[in-house]
Amino acid sequence: xxxxxxxxxxxxxxxxxxxxxxVVAAAVQRIEAAGALDDAAALRQAFQSAxxxxxxxxxxxxxxxERLGLPQELARWRLWGGWVxxxxxVLIALAGxxxxxxxLASDRSINAVAAFVSLLGLHALTLTLWLLGLAWSxxxxxxxxxxxxxxxxxxxxxxxxxxxxGPHALDxxxxxxxxxxxxxxxxxxxxxxxxxxxxxxxxxxxxxLTFGFAFQTYHLSWQTTILSAEFFQRFVHITGALPAxxxxxxxxxxxxxxxxxxxxxxxxxxxxxxxxxxxxxxxVTVYGLLPRALLAAVSAWRWRTGVARLARVDMADxxxxxxxxxxxxxxxxxxxxxxxxxxxxAAAPPPAAAPGAPGTLALVGFELPPExxxxxAGLPTPTQPALRVSGSGAERQAALAALAAARPATLLxxxxxxxxxxxxxxxxxxxxxxxxxxxGLLLLDAAPVADAAARRWGDWxxxxxxxxxxxxxxxxxxxxxxxxxx
Amino acid sequence: xxEPLVIAIxxxxxxxxxxxxxxxxxxxxFGEVSDQPGTTRNAQALALRLDGAVAVRFIDTPGLEDSVAxxxxxxxxxxETRPERVRAFLRGPEAHAAFEQEAKVLRALLEQADCAMxxxxxxxxxxxxxxxxxxxxxxxxxxxxxxxxFVRDAASRAADWHQALQEAGLHARAEFDVVAPFHGSExxxxxxxxxxxxQRRAQxxxxxxxxxxxxxxxxxxxxxxxxxxxxxxxxxxxxxxADDFADAFxxxxxxxxxxxxxxxxxxxxxxxxxxxYAFRTGDAELADLPQLAGRWEDDLFNPELLxxxxxxxxxxxxxxxxxxxVADLALAGLSLGAATTLGATVGGALSGGxxxxxxxxxxxxxxVQELTVEDPAIALLAERGAALAAALARRGHAAQQxxxxxxAATDAxxxxxxxxxxxxxxxxxxxxxRGHPRWERGSPGALDDGERAELQDGVARHLAxxxxxxxxx
Numbered sequence: 001x002x003x004x005x006x007x008x009x010x011x012x013x014x015x016x017x018x019x020x021x022x023v024v025a026a027a028v029q030r031i032e033a034a035g036a037l038d039d040a041a042a043l044r045q046a047f048q049s050a051x052x053x054x055x056x057x058x059x060x061x062x063x064x065x066e067r068l069g070l071p072q073e074l075a076r077w078r079l080w081g082g083w084v085x086x087x088x089x090v091l092i093a094l095a096g097x098x099x100x101x102x103x104l105a106s107d108r109s110i111n112a113v114a115a116f117v118s119l120l121g122l123h124a125l126t127l128t129l130w131l132l133g134l135a136w137s138x139x140x141x142x143x144x145x146x147x148x149x150x151x152x153x154x155x156x157x158x159x160x161x162x163x164x165x166g167p168h169a170l171d172x173x174x175x176x177x178x179x180x181x182x183x184x185x186x187x188x189x190x191x192x193x194x195x196x197x198x199x200x201x202x203x204x205x206x207x208x209l210t211f212g213f214a215f216q217t218y219h220l221s222w223q224t225t226i227l228s229a230e231f232f233q234r235f236v237h238i239t240g241a242l243p244a245x246x247x248x249x250x251x252x253x254x255x256x257x258x259x260x261x262x263x264x265x266x267x268x269x270x271x272x273x274x275x276x277x278x279x280x281x282x283x284v285t286v287y288g289l290l291p292r293a294l295l296a297a298v299s300a301w302r303w304r305t306g307v308a309r310l311a312r313v314d315m316a317d318x319x320x321x322x323x324x325x326x327x328x329x330x331x332x333x334x335x336x337x338x339x340x341x342x343x344x345x346a347a348a349p350p351p352a353a354a355p356g357a358p359g360t361l362a363l364v365g366f367e368l369p370p371e372x373x374x375x376x377a378g379l380p381t382p383t384q385p386a387l388r389v390s391g392s393g394a395e396r397q398a399a400l401a402a403l404a405a406a407r408p409a410t411l412l413x414x415x416x417x418x419x420x421x422x423x424x425x426x427x428x429x430x431x432x433x434x435x436x437x438x439x440g441l442l443l444l445d446a447a448p449v450a451d452a453a454a455r456r457w458g459d460w461x462x463x464x465x466x467x468x469x470x471x472x473x474x475x476x477x478x479x480x481x482x483x484x485x486x
Numbered sequence: 487x488x489e490p491l492v493i494a495i496x497x498x499x500x501x502x503x504x505x506x507x508x509x510x511x512x513x514x515x516f517g518e519v520s521d522q523p524g525t526t527r528n529a530q531a532l533a534l535r536l537d538g539a540v541a542v543r544f545i546d547t548p549g550l551e552d553s554v555a556x557x558x559x560x561x562x563x564x565x566e567t568r569p570e571r572v573r574a575f576l577r578g579p580e581a582h583a584a585f586e587q588e589a590k591v592l593r594a595l596l597e598q599a600d601c602a603m604x605x606x607x608x609x610x611x612x613x614x615x616x617x618x619x620x621x622x623x624x625x626x627x628x629x630x631x632x633x634x635x636f637v638r639d640a641a642s643r644a645a646d647w648h649q650a651l652q653e654a655g656l657h658a659r660a661e662f663d664v665v666a667p668f669h670g671s672e673x674x675x676x677x678x679x680x681x682x683x684x685q686r687r688a689q690x691x692x693x694x695x696x697x698x699x700x701x702x703x704x705x706x707x708x709x710x711x712x713x714x715x716x717x718x719x720x721x722x723x724x725x726x727x728a729d730d731f732a733d734a735f736x737x738x739x740x741x742x743x744x745x746x747x748x749x750x751x752x753x754x755x756x757x758x759x760x761x762x763y764a765f766r767t768g769d770a771e772l773a774d775l776p777q778l779a780g781r782w783e784d785d786l787f788n789p790e791l792l793x794x795x796x797x798x799x800x801x802x803x804x805x806x807x808x809x810x811x812v813a814d815l816a817l818a819g820l821s822l823g824a825a826t827t828l829g830a831t832v833g834g835a836l837s838g839g840x841x842x843x844x845x846x847x848x849x850x851x852x853x854v855q856e857l858t859v860e861d862p863a864i865a866l867l868a869e870r871g872a873a874l875a876a877a878l879a880r881r882g883h884a885a886q887q888x889x890x891x892x893x894a895a896t897d898a899x900x901x902x903x904x905x906x907x908x909x910x911x912x913x914x915x916x917x918x919x920r921g922h923p924r925w926e927r928g929s930p931g932a933l934d935d936g937e938r939a940e941l942q943d944g945v946a947r948h949l950a951x952x953x954x955x956x957x958x959x
Binding site for chain 2: 030033050051052053054056174177178181315316317318321322325327328331334335336337338339367369370390391392393395396416418419420422423424427446
């Protein structure tokens with residue numbers, strides 16, 4: 001919230017101001033932390049309207065905020081904030097005026113050094129406090145911009161006034177706090193407000209002083225009970241150095257000594273008095289107006305760059321990431337681009353019509369890894385050499401040809417249990433089946449066959465229509481199976 | 487961004503194509519992962535979106551199951567070059583019959599994809615059918631990036647596969663494991679792809695950067711989740727009237743209720759972390775300890791673990807080494823007593839006003855006892871949380887077995903003096919929370935003010951190296 005004059009037009013709903021958007025988003029996040037909002041519509045709308053996730057997160061928050069009336073509340077704050085700032089500025093200006101008037105007392109005699117202190121004392125004190133707060137904040141101890149300042153007062157009054165009694169006033173106020181804390185903007189906002197107000201006050205004071213000195217005759221002097229004349233000479237010399245550099249006339253040591261000795265009725269030279277008046281105005285300008293105006297400009301610049309940074313969404317915020325995850329879920333599901341056609345599987349051929357002599361046994365190891373011995377220990381000796389097929393086209397053909405020639409009564413086909421059954425295996429099994437009287441499938445593995453693997457092969461046998469095949473999980477069961485006569 | 491990159495994911499049936507895709511796109515619900523063969527039968531397009539824009543379109547293809555027969559078949563197709571023969575095959579009738587699945591892969595690669603990722607189950611021996619797969623894919627004349635899966639498995643034959651890939655002329659490769667996929671080298675995968683697709687180099691570098699950025703953001707968010715939970719626990723404070731304190735039964739019930747509240751905070755952190763890394767609640771099961779109900783949070787009150795944590799924090803072996811504490815094993819990890827928390831309150835009072843101290847003195851005067859969580863329990867929570875976050879960051883989205891975050895990780899960390907040092911810093915950073923009971927989320931009058939947020943950021947900064955360290959362990 002800035003204390004710019006109330007906006008002439010309501011904020012553009014299509015593109016909310018960066019600060020408003022950030023504050024509303026922070027407030028919505030706080031409201032949501034207390035309990036989830038029904039945001040399905042807002043989420044979808046944000047998803048469709050914004051290009052990036054960050055923008056979508058912000059658009060969603062803004063939509064929810066609009067539903068809760070947060071932007072209107074914020075606009076009301078902005079309006080009242082403007083008035084509060086104005087009122088404070090007027091108040092401070094009146095104080096400046098009073099300070100000026102008190103200096104220009106009615107008896108036309110001015111205690112110059114006391115005037116210096118009364119014009120600049122309070123200002124110096126509050127400026128010191130503000131600088132301490134800034135240092136404190138820069139140390140990272142407290143980004144809330146501790147310390148009292150006019151800006152803080154203006155914000156406090158705005159947040160606590162009767163106009164701020166909306167249902168989400170507290171959330172908005174804390175949201176503003178979150179946002180300002182995140183970019184460490186507190187000192188610059190309060191700085192912009194208080195330095196602006198002080199600058200205005202000093203301008204007014206200077207106008208009053210100029211008017212008074214221009215059209216009325218004053219006697220500027222100093223008085224003391226305990227201090228020496230040298231002190232005042234030094235004081236004027238040191239304080240006058242900077243104004244003198246800017247071209248302000250400064251009373252010299254002699255002039256200082258002169259007015260000090262002045263008793264009642266002594267008329268000091270007019271040139272010395274002019275120098276005294278210029279010295280006072282120069283000091284107010286150099287030590288009052290200039291630093292405040294400079295700091296107001298710096299604050300305004302830091303504030304502007306900081307607010308521009310607020311457009312960035314903190315993507316490392318867990319709450320934001322949760323929203324991003326929900327936005328991700330709105331993406332269209334994976335599309336099937338090449339659907340599965342339904343095809344009848346090739347039927348398993350019947351066992352060989354005329355198998356070879358009873359008792360003939362063929363052993364074929366199919367795609368076995370090198371560390372598995374084949375034929376496996378414990379298996380009966382086959383009636384013809386055991387075959388080991390690594391799976392190349394030529395080897396498969398050779399093995400099938402050998403089987404077709406032998407036509408064994410019993411065929412034991414060994415496969416690697418932890419391999420995944422595939423259609424290439426099915427093709428080989430199907431062709432091998434047709435050559436033998438009966439066929440068993442032995443699962444082999446370096447370790448004992450896992451249940452999951454056995455189940456996988458069993459399911460596969462069923463789904464491929466190889467129900468007639470015996471599934472054998474161990475060499476021993478295979479031996480037993482071979483021993484049972486077909 | 488320009489046209490999204492299109493990558494076909496090919497491989498033998500059950501090699502882990504869908505798992506790889508889940509991990510690459512972080513979509514835990516995509517497709518169906520099972521060890522049944524031929525789970526994926528359609529070709530499906532799945533997008534990797536970076537900041538809402540499609541960066542990569544992955545095509546999940548069915549497994550190449552009958553490659554040996556297909557290689558023979560392709561050899562008999564008409565055509566001068568290999569891609570021509572593939573096209574001839576795709577036009578022919580068998581592309582919709584015997585080799586339908588394989589045709590989907592080749593069609594996707596030839597007509598749509600910029601390159602292919604060939605997923606290889608390295609537990610399998612290099613059989614002729616796998617060589618045939620590589621040959622068939624190479625016939626499409628598109629760049630191929632082999633992705634070796636299950637490289638951490640004891641049965642992995644990665645060396646054989648490296649050899650086989652080199653023989654097939656494939657020199658770039660990526661390694662992947664479902665349980666610890668890529669381990670931060672996902673960006674490397676895209677960088678390596680750039681060597682295969684030089685014309686897409688800038689685009690791929692952009693993807694790698696965006697992924698690295700996302701990983702950083704997730705890690706930061708995880709640290710904040712943990713920090714917030716730690717603040718909750720450190721801020722916890724429950725008053726027990728003097729009469730109830732005198733009643734052993736009521737005192738016990740009070741302590742139990744307090745422990746349950748601590749566990750709820752820990753559980754919330756776990757759930758938030760799971761959500762952050764796009765896991766579902768229940769995907770992760772935390773370590774079983776025989777003497778406890780099997781929940782990780784219960785470890786927080788395990789006297790033995792607390793003693794270790796206390797020793798590491800430099801608090802000595804005695805539990806309850808806070809100011810004025812009386813060691814009491816029944817209160818493992820908690821301290822009960824009006825005086826116990828006074829020291830912490832004075833520390834917290836610097837930022838929270840002096841009222842808590844007066845209230846404490848008043849409580850002490852009236853014999854009201856207050857229960858708080860001690861540093862060792864907070865250290866344990868921080869340590870376990872960091873280990874969980876690191877494990878989740880590494881973990882793929884296709885792992886079917888449940889995740890165990892056990893005492894092993896803790897012991898490994900215990901040996902590390904640097905880790906203990908960081909843990910001390912975290913616990914120390916939490917001191918201000920001791921003086922702010924209202925900072926506990928969900929407590930009556932809970933207050934989430936700027937100071938809490940400041941502290942959360944500060945603690946998260948201390949946690950970040952702890953997370954990174956747990957990730958490297």
